[in-house]
Amino acid sequence: MNTFFTNRKELKINDIKFLEGKLKNIKNVESLRDFHFQTYSDSKHINKDMFELLLKIFSGSSINILETGSAAHGTKSSVLFASYVKIFGGKFDTVDTNPEIKSYYSFLESNNIRFHTEDSINYINNLEDDIINGLDLIYLDSFDLDIDNPDPSQEHGLNEFLLLDKKLKKGAILSIDDTPISYKLFGNSKINKFDFIPGKGRLVLNYLDKNPNQYEILYHNYSVVLKKL
Numbered sequence: 001m002n003t004f005f006t007n008r009k010e011l012k013i014n015d016i017k018f019l020e021g022k023l024k025n026i027k028n029v030e031s032l033r034d035f036h037f038q039t040y041s042d043s044k045h046i047n048k049d050m051f052e053l054l055l056k057i058f059s060g061s062s063i064n065i066l067e068t069g070s071a072a073h074g075t076k077s078s079v080l081f082a083s084y085v086k087i088f089g090g091k092f093d094t095v096d097t098n099p100e101i102k103s104y105y106s107f108l109e110s111n112n113i114r115f116h117t118e119d120s121i122n123y124i125n126n127l128e129d130d131i132i133n134g135l136d137l138i139y140l141d142s143f144d145l146d147i148d149n150p151d152p153s154q155e156h157g158l159n160e161f162l163l164l165d166k167k168l169k170k171g172a173i174l175s176i177d178d179t180p181i182s183y184k185l186f187g188n189s190k191i192n193k194f195d196f197i198p199g200k201g202r203l204v205l206n207y208l209d210k211n212p213n214q215y216e217i218l219y220h221n222y223s224v225v226l227k228k229l
Contacts, residue, residue, distance in 0.1 A: 094114070
């Protein structure tokens with residue numbers, strides 16, 4: 001069993017009180033950003049700038065969010081998105097195959113914040129068209145990337161994207177993690193044995209190269225942020 005969950009289960013009640021106490025004093029996305037990265041993540045995390053951009057785009061408006069690959073480590077994006085919805089309104093659904101994540105984060109759940117335990121492809125495939133069309137922000141972060149064998153993660157990311165693509169509304173924001181613009185972002189110890197830069201969204205970017213004028217790239221560093229045109 002993952003020791004992250006085992007060691008922190010006893011902190012659930014304190015986590016609830018602490019989070020609720022802090023969130024009620026947060027009035028804008030800048031304060032939420034600072035609180036989250038100082039408390040739950042790392043202020044120097046490689047994806048901090050990307051999440052800061054997402055927060056600025058929506059700037060405290062009520063939004064509907066879908067996340068694939070519930071985040072228990074790293075930026076803890078699931079906590080950030082849940083916090084956003086608790087403060088500013090909207091709906092947040094996140095799906096992961098690991099049931100321990102839903103169990104641990106049950107204290108965050110409410111009528112408009114849900115953790116689902118299911119394969120993301122199956123989950124998206126069962127969503128009604130109007131639910132997908134109502135999404136404002138999609139964050140794809142499921143199926144861990146193996147840079148020595150990237151195909152399974154890349155194909156999974158493309159399949160998620162294709163299920164969502166035609167049903168998303170104009171202006172919807174779609175972000176994909178682990179899709180670096182440079183191989184160097186993996187670290188100097190890694191050697192690129194491919195003629196491309198591996199990434200969860202690599203095949204999505206290849207698809208968009210062949211099908212232009214569908215999305216605008218708003219940001220690309222370690223992750224990529226796309227806007228539906």
